[in-house]
Amino acid sequence: MPGHTRCNERIIFELGCSGRRGCIVPKVEKEIQRAVGDAKTLLPEKLRRKGLPRLPELSEVEVVRHYVRLSKMNYGVDSGFYPLGSCTMKYNPKIDEALARLPSVTWTHPYQDEGMVQGILEVMHRLSKWLAEITGTYEVSLQPAAGAHGEFLGTLIMQACHRLNDELEKRTELVVPDSAHGTNPASGTMGGFNVVVVPSDEDGCVDLDALEAAVSERTAGLMLTNPNTLGIFEKNVEGIAEIIHSAGGLLYYDGANLNAILGKSRPGDMGFDIVHMNLHKTFGTPHGGGGPGAGPIGVSEELEKFLPVPRVTFDGERYHLDYDRPHSIRKIRAFYGNVGVLLKAFAYILSLGAEGLEEVAEVSVLNANYLMKKLENIRGFELPFARGRPRKHEFVISAKKLYKETGVRALDVSKRILDYGIHAPTTYFPLIIDEALMIEPTESFEKEELDRFAKVLERISNEAYSTPNVVLQAPKNTMVTRLDEVKASHPKTIALSWKMYLEKSEQQRD
Amino acid sequence: MTRLIVHPYIPNSIPKTKEEMTNEIGIQSTKELYADVPQKFRLRRRLDLPKPASEHEVKRHVEAILSKNKTFKDASIFLGAGCWPHYVPAVVGTIIQRTELSTSYTPYQPEASQGMLQALFEYQSMICEITAMEVSNCSMYDWASSLGEAVRMTTRLTHRTKALVPRILHPERRATLQTYTRPIGMRIEPVKYDLETGQLDVEDLKTKISRKIAAVYIENPAYLGFIETQVEDVAEIAHDHGALFIVGVDPLSLGVLKPPGEYGADIVVGEGQPLGNPMNYGGPLLGIFACRDDMRLIRQLPGRTVGVTDTLDGKKKGFCMVLQTREQHIRREKATSNICSNESLCAVAAAVYLALLGPKGMRELGEAILSKTHYAMQLLAKTAGIRAPMFKSAHFKEFVVNFDQARETVNNIHEKLLRHRVHGGKDVSEEFPELGEAALYCVTEMHSKEDIQRLAWALKTVLGEKS
Numbered sequence: 001m002p003g004h005t006r007c008n009e010r011i012i013f014e015l016g017c018s019g020r021r022g023c024i025v026p027k028v029e030k031e032i033q034r035a036v037g038d039a040k041t042l043l044p045e046k047l048r049r050k051g052l053p054r055l056p057e058l059s060e061v062e063v064v065r066h067y068v069r070l071s072k073m074n075y076g077v078d079s080g081f082y083p084l085g086s087c088t089m090k091y092n093p094k095i096d097e098a099l100a101r102l103p104s105v106t107w108t109h110p111y112q113d114e115g116m117v118q119g120i121l122e123v124m125h126r127l128s129k130w131l132a133e134i135t136g137t138y139e140v141s142l143q144p145a146a147g148a149h150g151e152f153l154g155t156l157i158m159q160a161c162h163r164l165n166d167e168l169e170k171r172t173e174l175v176v177p178d179s180a181h182g183t184n185p186a187s188g189t190m191g192g193f194n195v196v197v198v199p200s201d202e203d204g205c206v207d208l209d210a211l212e213a214a215v216s217e218r219t220a221g222l223m224l225t226n227p228n229t230l231g232i233f234e235k236n237v238e239g240i241a242e243i244i245h246s247a248g249g250l251l252y253y254d255g256a257n258l259n260a261i262l263g264k265s266r267p268g269d270m271g272f273d274i275v276h277m278n279l280h281k282t283f284g285t286p287h288g289g290g291g292p293g294a295g296p297i298g299v300s301e302e303l304e305k306f307l308p309v310p311r312v313t314f315d316g317e318r319y320h321l322d323y324d325r326p327h328s329i330r331k332i333r334a335f336y337g338n339v340g341v342l343l344k345a346f347a348y349i350l351s352l353g354a355e356g357l358e359e360v361a362e363v364s365v366l367n368a369n370y371l372m373k374k375l376e377n378i379r380g381f382e383l384p385f386a387r388g389r390p391r392k393h394e395f396v397i398s399a400k401k402l403y404k405e406t407g408v409r410a411l412d413v414s415k416r417i418l419d420y421g422i423h424a425p426t427t428y429f430p431l432i433i434d435e436a437l438m439i440e441p442t443e444s445f446e447k448e449e450l451d452r453f454a455k456v457l458e459r460i461s462n463e464a465y466s467t468p469n470v471v472l473q474a475p476k477n478t479m480v481t482r483l484d485e486v487k488a489s490h491p492k493t494i495a496l497s498w499k500m501y502l503e504k505s506e507q508q509r510d
Numbered sequence: 511m512t513r514l515i516v517h518p519y520i521p522n523s524i525p526k527t528k529e530e531m532t533n534e535i536g537i538q539s540t541k542e543l544y545a546d547v548p549q550k551f552r553l554r555r556r557l558d559l560p561k562p563a564s565e566h567e568v569k570r571h572v573e574a575i576l577s578k579n580k581t582f583k584d585a586s587i588f589l590g591a592g593c594w595p596h597y598v599p600a601v602v603g604t605i606i607q608r609t610e611l612s613t614s615y616t617p618y619q620p621e622a623s624q625g626m627l628q629a630l631f632e633y634q635s636m637i638c639e640i641t642a643m644e645v646s647n648c649s650m651y652d653w654a655s656s657l658g659e660a661v662r663m664t665t666r667l668t669h670r671t672k673a674l675v676p677r678i679l680h681p682e683r684r685a686t687l688q689t690y691t692r693p694i695g696m697r698i699e700p701v702k703y704d705l706e707t708g709q710l711d712v713e714d715l716k717t718k719i720s721r722k723i724a725a726v727y728i729e730n731p732a733y734l735g736f737i738e739t740q741v742e743d744v745a746e747i748a749h750d751h752g753a754l755f756i757v758g759v760d761p762l763s764l765g766v767l768k769p770p771g772e773y774g775a776d777i778v779v780g781e782g783q784p785l786g787n788p789m790n791y792g793g794p795l796l797g798i799f800a801c802r803d804d805m806r807l808i809r810q811l812p813g814r815t816v817g818v819t820d821t822l823d824g825k826k827k828g829f830c831m832v833l834q835t836r837e838q839h840i841r842r843e844k845a846t847s848n849i850c851s852n853e854s855l856c857a858v859a860a861a862v863y864l865a866l867l868g869p870k871g872m873r874e875l876g877e878a879i880l881s882k883t884h885y886a887m888q889l890l891a892k893t894a895g896i897r898a899p900m901f902k903s904a905h906f907k908e909f910v911v912n913f914d915q916a917r918e919t920v921n922n923i924h925e926k927l928l929r930h931r932v933h934g935g936k937d938v939s940e941e942f943p944e945l946g947e948a949a950l951y952c953v954t955e956m957h958s959k960e961d962i963q964r965l966a967w968a969l970k971t972v973l974g975e976k977s
C-alpha cells in the first residue's frame with residue numbers, strides 16, 4: 001500500500017551474527033560476586049540449562065532497524081482510513097499515550113502499600129464512576145482485560161446470581177441472537193451455558209416471536225448488542241427486556257461499541273443488568289495489533305456484590321482495595337485490570353468531557369449514514385434489512401449481487417480496497433448477510449476521506465463489471481499478494497515457530 | 511442544529527461540514543438519525559462528567575493525580591509475586607510506540623499487516639526457544655488466565671475433569687483457575703509440599719494421581735521462589751496416568767534454569783511481563799501459552815496463532831493467522847476459547863526485549879538475578895530474628911523470609927520499614943498459615959548492592975526497635 005516499503009524483511013533468526021549484543025546486562029557488583037561465588041553453582045546441576053536458548057544475536061542498531069522496517073509493513077489508524085466494522089478504529093490521542101508512559105504509573109507495583117498508590121487508585125475509582133454514569137449502571141469493575149473477558153465475567157455473574165437464588169440447576173441456557181459477535185456464544189459456552197440462538201426478523205432486529213418461543217424457565221439470560229451488528233437500534237428493546245426479565249433471566253449488553261449512544265441513551269436505562277464496554281474501541285485506547293485492551297463491566301445494584309475482588313473504594317479521604325466481598329465471583333485474572341490502558345481512557349474522557357463524548361456519538365453516526373448514502377447506490381452493492389432506517393455507528397452492505405453478476409466476492413472487494421491504500425471493512429460478518437461488508441467510519445475521519453472511500457468503491461465496482469480479474473487478483477500493491485491460508489493451517493505444512501518451520505522444511509526436502 | 515463543540519479529535523464537527531453531510535443524507539439535523547431510539551430511552555440530560563479540556567489541562571490534571579503515587583524510584587521495594595521490576599531498554603519503548611503497529615487492529619487482513627504478523631511470529635518463535643517447546647500462541651491476558659485456559663484445554667483432550675496443582679500456588683492464579691474451570695464442573699485438587707524444602711510432595715502426588723486426572727501442574731520457579739527439582743518424576747507420574755503435564759514459568763529464569771520442554775512439559779504457561787513490559791500497577795500483563803508440536807494439542811489451542819506460509823502464487827513467504835476454525839468468530843459456541851483481543855503489543859515488546867538480550871544476555875541476566883537473590887538471602891540470614899530463606903532449596907529471584915523468632919507480625923514490620931523508605935516483601939502469612947509470619951521477598955537486577963544492604967540494615971534496625 002502507498003507508504004509501504006515494498007521490501008522483504010528477513011525473519012530475525014536469519015539476521016545478525018554470533019557474538020553481537022543488543023544490550024549490556026546490569027553488572028553484578030564485585031562484592032556480591034565474591035560473597036556468592038560462581039552463579040552456576042547456585043542451581044542444582046540437574047536443573048541447570050545446558051545449552052543457551054537459540055535466540056538471535058543482533059546489535060542494538062540492527063534490532064531497531066528490523067522492527068522499524070516491520071512497522072513500515074503494517075497499517076494502523078494513523079496510516080489512513082480504517083473502516084473495519086465492529087472494531088471502532090478511531091484516533092488514539094497521543095497525549096493519552098504520553099501520560100500512560102509516566103514513571104509514576106509504570107513503576108508502581110500492584111502489591112505496594114495503599115498509601116503509596118493513592119494516585120492510580122483515584123484514577124481507577126473516578127474512571128469506574130464515569131463509566132457507570134455513561135452506561136447507566138450502578139457499579140463498574142475495571143478488571144477484564146478485553147471485551148470477551150468482560151463477557152466471560154458477565155456469564156459468571158449470571159451464574160452466581162442464579163446460584164444464590166437456587167436456580168442455577170435449571171437455568172442452563174443463554175440466548176444469543178444470530179447477528180451477535182462470535183465472542184457472545186463462545187463466552188456463553190465458557191461460562192458453562194448452553195447457547196440458544198434466536199433469528200433476526202426482516203428488519204435485522206431480534207424476532208420477538210422467536211425470542212418468546214426460545215425463552216423458558218431454563219433461560220439464564222440474553223446477550224444483546226444494541227445498536228446491533230447491522231448498526232440498527234433494536235426497535236423492540238423494551239419488549240426484549242420484558243420477555244427476558246419476566247422469565248427470570250438477566251439481560252447482558254454487549255457494549256463493545258458504545259460510540260453511537262454516548263450521552264444519547266444508556267443500556268442501564270434500557271433495562272440491562274450487565275454491560276461490558278471496550279475501552280480499546282469507544283474510549284480511544286489503541287488496539288495494539290490485538291491488545292492490550294480493557295473490557296470493564298457495569299452492573300445493576302442487585303449484581304454489584306458479585307463483582308470480582310478487589311473493589312476500589314473511597315471513604316471520602318482515601319482510596320482502598322476492598323477484598324471483603326463474600327458473594328464475589330473472586331478473580332478472572334491477576335491484580336486489578338489493564339491499568340496502563342485504563343489511564344488512557346481516563347485521559348480520553350477528560351479531554352472530551354460530556355459534550356465531546358456526545359459529539360463523538362453524533363458525528364460517528366453522521367459519518368456512517370453519510371457514507372451509507374454514498375455507497376448504497378453503487379452498482380452491485382445492496383443494503384439489506386430495514387432500508388430507509390438510519391443506522392447508528394456502522395452499517396453493512398452486501399456484495400451478493402456483485403458476486404452473482406461478476407464473480408467478484410466481498411473478500412475480493414476488500415483485497416482490492418487495500419490496493420488503494422485503505423484498510424478493508426470487516427467481511428463476512430454478521431453471518432446473517434451474504435457477502436457482507438461491514439463498515440464503521442467512526443468520528444475520526446474527515447468528509448474528504450469518506451468521499452474518497454466512496455469513489456474507490458465505485459471504481460472497484462466498475463472494475464468488477466469491466467475487468468473482474470483486476471479485483472479477483474488483488475491486492476497487488478501490498479507487501480505480499482494473497483496468502484495460502486490453507487497451507488498455513490495444513491498439518492503437513494503448519495509452522496507456528498521458526499523451529500517448526502525449519503523442521504517442516506527439512507521434512508519436505510526429504 | 512445545536513452546536514456541541516469543535517474538538518480536535520473530530521474533524522467533521524464543524525457546522526459547515528455537518529450541513530453538507532446532512533443535506534446529502536436528506537435530513538435537517540443529525541438528531542434525526544436518532545429518531546428510531548424510543549423516546550423513553552433517550553437521555554434527557556447531559557452526562558454528569560467533566561467539561562471538555564485542553565490537552566495542557568488534561569496533562570496537568572493527570573500528572574497532578576499521579577504525583578500522589580510513590581514508586582520504585584522513591585523507595586527500595588522488594589515486591590514480586592507475579593509482577594516484577596525489571597529494566598526495560600529504551601529500544602522497546604521506541605518500537606512499541608511506532609503507531610503503524612500500536613494503532614492497528616488484530617491482523618485480519620494479512621496483506622496489510624505483515625509487520626505485526628511477523629513480529630508476533632518472531633515472538634512465538636522466541637518463546638519456543640526459551641521454553642524448548644515448538645508451538646506458542648501470540649498471547650493470553652496473563653499467567654493466571656493462561657493457566658485457566660490450559661487446564662480447560664486438557665479436559666477437552668482427555669475428557670477428564672480433575673486437575674492436580676501445587677498447594678504452593680499464587681492465590682490470584684488459584685482463584686482465577688477456579689473461576690475458569692468451575693463452570694465446566696472441573697475439580698482442582700492441591701498437592702502437598704515439604705515444609706522444610708517447599709518441594710512438591712511426590713508421595714502425595716502418587717496417591718492423588720489416577721486415570722481421572724486431566725492435568726498435573728507445577729511451577730518452576732515455584733510461586734515462593736524456590737526451584738522444584740523433581741520435575742522429571744512429576745512428568746513421568748503424570749504421563750504414566752495419561753494426564754498432561756503443564757508447567758508455569760517466569761521466562762527470565764530460562765537463561766539459567768532447565769526449560770520445561772526438556773523435562774516433559776506438554777503445555778507451558780507463564781507471565782511474560784518481565785520481558786520488556788513495565789509493571790504498570792499490575793496490568794497489562796502477558797500470558798505465555800506454548801505446547802508441543804502435536805496436532806491434537808494444536809487443534810485445541812486457545813487464542814490467536816500466527817504461522818508462516820507462501821503467497822498463493824508461491825513467489826513469496828508471508829505470515830497469517832492460522833487455524834481460525836478453532837476461534838470464536840468462526841466456531842462460535844464451539845470455539846476453543848472466547849479470547850479475541852489479547853496482549854499482542856506486549857508480545858511485540860517481549861520479542862524486541864528478547865532480541866536485544868540474545869542468548870548470552872539471557873544467561874547473564876539469569877546469573878545476575880541468581881547472584882543478587884543469593885546475596886540478599888545471605889545478608890538477611892545474618893539478621894537476628896529472621897529465617898531466610900525459609901525453604902532449604904535453591905532460589906531464583908524470590909524467597910520467603912520468616913519472622914517468627916522476631917515476635918513481630920509481618921504487617922508491623924512492613925509499617926516500620928516504610929518509615930525507612932524500604933518496602934518489604936509480600937505478606938504470605940495468611941495465604942500459608944503453616945509458614946508462620948512470613949513474607950515473599952523479591953530481588954532483581956534492578957536492586958543494587960546498596961539497595962540490598964539498605965534492606966538488611968533497615969530490617970535489623972526495625973527488629974531491634976522495641977515497639
Ligand SMILES: Cc1ncc(COP(=O)(O)O)c(C=O)c1O
Nearest residue numbers: 086146147148181183256850851
Ligand atoms: C460486538 C463485539 N463484541 C465483543 C468483542 C470482543 O472484544 P475483545 O476483542 O476486546 O475481546 C468485539 C470485538 O471484536 C465486538 O466487536
